[in-house]
Amino acid sequence: MTGEKWIANGVPTSFVKTTWQSAREDLEQTAQDAAQSKARPAVRESLRDLISQTRAAGSSLRQAAEANDRPGAQLQAGRLAALRQQFEAWKKSVGPP
């Protein structure tokens, strides 16, 4: 949503940066928790893959915002939205914790 709002001039670039910083910390925490969990290796692997893709897309979104590159930001915002859907599907496939 942050990317989408930045593209529409709804939030400042500094907000994209700080939101990404906070999201990255959460992702790192989730990655650590996943690494220590007792879930099946395949489940952990798919989550790790999603996290690394999200990390890459988020980082690219931040760079695009800093460079004032709106088409680039649009691309990354779309990638993040798709990853979010993949994450929801992953959650459903795994079931409740």
Add this chain to the structure above:
Amino acid sequence: MNMKKATQLALGIVTGVGGFFDIGNLATSAQAGASFRLQLLWALALGTILVIFLIEMSGRFAAVSGKALPDAIREHFGFGFWLVPFLVLTLVHVLVLASEIGGICFALHLLTGLRPAVWALPVAILVWLFLWRSIFSTIENSTSLLGLLALGFVVAAVQHHPPSGELLAGMLPSLPHHDPAKYWLIAVSILGSVMAPYLFYFYSSGAVEDKWDSSYVGVNRGIAFLGMGFGSLIAFAAIVVAALVLAPRGIEVDDYHQAAMMLTDAFPFWGFILFAAIMAIACLGAGIEVSLSMAYTTAQTFGWNWGEDLNPREDARFCLVYTGAIFLSSLLILFGIDPLKLTLFTMAISAFVLPFVAIPFLLLMNDRKLLKEHANGWISNTVAAFLLVLSIVLAVVTIPLVFLGGS
């Protein structure tokens, strides 16, 4: 009703509207709407009914007896009896004040990109200067008038056309479809934020500051019902906006960054700035009120001179208390405590301590020697009895929920 009382009533309602909405309401409303859509509206409605009665009782008490609550409780039940509620109330004051300072710092962080901790000391100085330089009516009216900016949430909620069926269903308590511990923790936190103990203690001291007498009982009733009622409308609208903007995108509020985008659908260009402004002003108003409330309570507990209209030379210890409270609370933010986590924890603790601070007050409301014909009648006592039971239940369930729902 004469002109002076009509003006006081109008100002009181504005104060109620502007003064009701603070960081606790903002945080719990955003979380409730984002995670459970409109399903938790009932908790806000219940809290609002109860706080209307609490505020009405505390104003009636001050108007009839000419005394603020801590003063009267200490005199009536003795210092030993009041000591535990006083210590509990002091702890809650510090935590709530830190949450409000954290809210202002976060709003400034949104606007500037600088870390919230950077703003902790400048904000503390701003709050302190406001208190040091102003008299009570200036504080009461200016922050409340600015607080009306929060009506932006109501405008946004109307623009989103909330589904009326879901709105009505949300007014009735129901079981959650997922995350039950989180659901109940947010419900408890909403009750803690609406029935914040500082509100009714502050209100009684404010009535004494405004020199109310028993002729103000009607004005007080109007302020309690209309001011708190309209004030809760803002929190109600915030839940609706979070439910219609954040929930459909699967965004849960575990960081104020997510809440900051709540108004950007209704106001695409100004929504972000409006949110930051509402957050800053609501927290500034509440921060000033909480600082004063702590100073009032402490001064009245120890029998010191007190009054925001006095020169600081005449009530030095009163001023020292709010000075110390502001700087102590700002340290929590300076050391990097997450403002949202602190707020949610504080709201849960506010619910937990409710029996400690509400029981002495509700007992006092039945003192016919002191209040004569203005002592509680059966309606107020029925609500008080319900409140006592509810507050005890909240005290029992809050701590387990903090651990289960916060995980």
